[in-house]
Amino acid sequence: MSEPKYEKLTAPKTGTRVTPEAYASKKFPDDPIVCLLKGDGIGQDVGSAPGITTCAAKVLDAAVEKAYKGKRKIHWFDIHAGDVARSMYSPGITDDQIKALDEDGQRKVYLPDDTLKAFDYYKLGLKGPLTTPIGGGFRSINVFLRFKFDLYACVRPVKYFKGVDAPNRNASKVDMCIFRENTEDVYCGIEFKSGSDRAKKVIALLRELGYKSDQILDSAGIGIKPISPERSKRLIRMAIQYALEKKSPSVTLCHKGNIMKFTEGAFKDWGYELAKAEFRDQIVTEDEVYANFGGKVPAGKLLIKDRIADSMFQQIQLRPDEYSVIATPNLNGDYLSDAIAALTGGIGLAAGANIGDTAAMFEATHGTAPKYTGQNRANPGAVLLSGVLLFEFLNWFEAAKLVTDATEKTFAESDEIAKKGPGGKLYVTYDIARQFPGYGEAAGVSSSAFADRIIEHIHQA
Numbered sequence: 015m016s017e018p019k020y021e022k023l024t025a026p027k028t029g030t031r032v033t034p035e036a037y038a039s040k041k042f043p044d045d046p047i048v049c050l051l052k053g054d055g056i057g058q059d060v061g062s063a064p065g066i067t068t069c070a071a072k073v074l075d076a077a078v079e080k081a082y083k084g085k086r087k088i089h090w091f092d093i094h095a096g097d098v099a100r101s102m103y104s105p106g107i108t109d110d111q112i113k114a115l116d117e118d119g120q121r122k123v124y125l126p127d128d129t130l131k132a133f134d135y136y137k138l139g140l141k142g143p144l145t146t147p148i149g150g151g152f153r154s155i156n157v158f159l160r161f162k163f164d165l166y167a168c169v170r171p172v173k174y175f176k177g178v179d180a181p182n183r184n185a186s187k188v189d190m191c192i193f194r195e196n197t198e199d200v201y202c203g204i205e206f207k208s209g210s211d212r213a214k215k216v217i218a219l220l221r222e223l224g225y226k227s228d229q230i231l232d233s234a235g236i237g238i239k240p241i242s243p244e245r246s247k248r249l250i251r252m253a254i255q256y257a258l259e260k261k262s263p264s265v266t267l268c269h270k271g272n273i274m275k276f277t278e279g280a281f282k283d284w285g286y287e288l289a290k291a292e293f294r295d296q297i298v299t300e301d302e303v304y305a306n307f308g309g310k311v312p313a314g315k316l317l318i319k320d321r322i323a324d325s326m327f328q329q330i331q332l333r334p335d336e337y338s339v340i341a342t343p344n345l346n347g348d349y350l351s352d353a354i355a356a357l358t359g360g361i362g363l364a365a366g367a368n369i370g371d372t373a374a375m376f377e378a379t380h381g382t383a384p385k386y387t388g389q390n391r392a393n394p395g396a397v398l399l400s401g402v403l404l405f406e407f408l409n410w411f412e413a414a415k416l417v418t419d420a421t422e423k424t425f426a427e428s429d430e431i432a433k434k435g436p437g438g439k440l441y442v443t444y445d446i447a448r449q450f451p452g453y454g455e456a457a458g459v460s461s462s463a464f465a466d467r468i469i470e471h472i473h474q475a
């Protein structure tokens with residue numbers, strides 16, 4: 015495969031492409047080219063106000079330089095999506111002109127072919143959040159990218175950072191990693207609008223299958239939720255492998271199988287089936303623990319259990335230490351990610367990665383938080399910690415540790431200041447500052463000042 019021809023992009027002149035062979039062997043170059051998609055809202059730079067992606071990339075570069083002194087380096091390739099892509103590739107296009115386009119045409123305004131070609135070639139990216147219109151318009155570009163490149167696992171670890179004064183008193187017990195299936199479920203975008211010809215056809219078909227008009231009104235909009243054994247199993251396999259590698263105590267299959275028996279319930283059944291077929295010697299199921307081991311997990315075994323999604327939301331709050339790796343279908347994973355992140359201080363710190371077999375895109379759990387656009391105010395921590403996941407993926411553990419330790423130091427020093435009473439100067443952004451008793455949002459610093467403080471700690475390490 016040779017470098018694609020771009021309309022407006024210029025690839026970095028130095029650096030090495032991460033190839034499918036590198037993915038297969040898990041041996042990555044010391045100078046990888048990584049696509050950087052800054053994103054919309056808080057992701058984008060506005061005038062002299064840097065967005066969170068720029069702030070995060072600056073910290074990541076500082077950590078690599080400190081850890082490897084020039085022997086390793088990320089070569090960023092700026093590619094574009096969202097509002098920036100619209101103004102670059104379709105300057106002057108009006109909202110009405112965009113509305114008149116079909117879905118594919120609308121998508122191309124915000125996700126140009128250049129961007130797809132570049133990511134398809136380079137296969138590795140760090141991405142800021144992108145806006146999705148609500149109730150109409152094009153499908154989510156974020157979701158589109160995950161489907162297009164078969165980034166089937168959305169991996170979102172959430173761990174308490176010492177020094178963050180999270181309101182939940184169980185915060186320090188949180189150490190979970192969500193594996194959210196990324197390519198199925200209601201996210202497939204198969205929907206039929208109420209009253210449309212297609213909705214009427216689908217309803218007519220359902221009537222033929224025996225579903226009566228009191229079950230599905232003629233006026234209903236319809237959404238389809240496909241969940242397959244192949245795609246469930248590959249996600250659950252990755253979750254179990256991760257848990258075994260990290261010596262995690264359990265994998266919980268989180269589903270709503272009591273209500274959606276053949277999708278969510280099947281996800282759970284396929285999970286147990288896979289665990290027994292492929293990992294029999296390393297795992298034990300919760301049923302087996304009670305039937306054969308008096309309720310105690312035998313030493314060295316990974317516990318496979320399942321929970322119904324609604325109960326899971328209270329479990330994570332009341333008994334977070336009983337959960338470590340969670341494998342779940344797409345929509346549950348979306349809801350759970352934000353909820354678990356809230357336990358440790360909020361989505362400003364919630365990192366994530368979309369991982370496939372031959373490509374990966376690292377991105378925060380949160381969205382564009384549009385009201386903070388151009389204010390240099392939002393927390394760059396989630397994108398930064400997504401960069402830490404990128405480092406771990408590349409096996410750059412020294413750089414990953416430098417960033418994590420320096421971030422922790424930045425929280426810890428603010429905690430020390432806050433303990434002395436209100437009125438001190440903190441080094442964290444508004445969202446973390448407001449959690450310290452007696453402090454408010456105004457005690458926080460800008461995104462760039464928080465990033466710079468982390469860099470100072472990296473230099474001092």
Ligand SMILES: NC(=O)C1=CN([C@@H]2O[C@H](COP(=O)(O)OP(=O)(O)OC[C@H]3O[C@@H](n4cnc5c(N)ncnc54)[C@H](OP(=O)(O)O)[C@@H]3O)[C@@H](O)[C@H]2O)C=CC1
Nearest residue numbers: 142143144145146156361362379380381382383392393445
């Ligand atoms: N992967 C992606 O690109 C994603 C994109 N989106 C899209 O983002 C848009 C906005 O979505 P919305 O529902 O408002 O959710 P957001 O996650 O963008 O924001 C919700 C709230 O979370 C807090 N927050 C989010 N990010 C940060 C941060 N970095 N630092 C501090 N606080 C933060 C803010 O809380 P507070 O108001 O309390 O300060 C914010 O108002 C939508 O178009 C949505 O589709 C959503 C999720 C993921």
Ligand SMILES: O=C(O)CCC(=O)C(=O)O
Nearest residue numbers: 145146154156157348379
């Ligand atoms: O694509 C979007 O706009 C939302 C995606 C989202 O909420 C997520 O990935 O967690």
Ligand SMILES: [Mg+2]
Nearest residue numbers: 348349352379
């Ligand atoms: Mg979400």
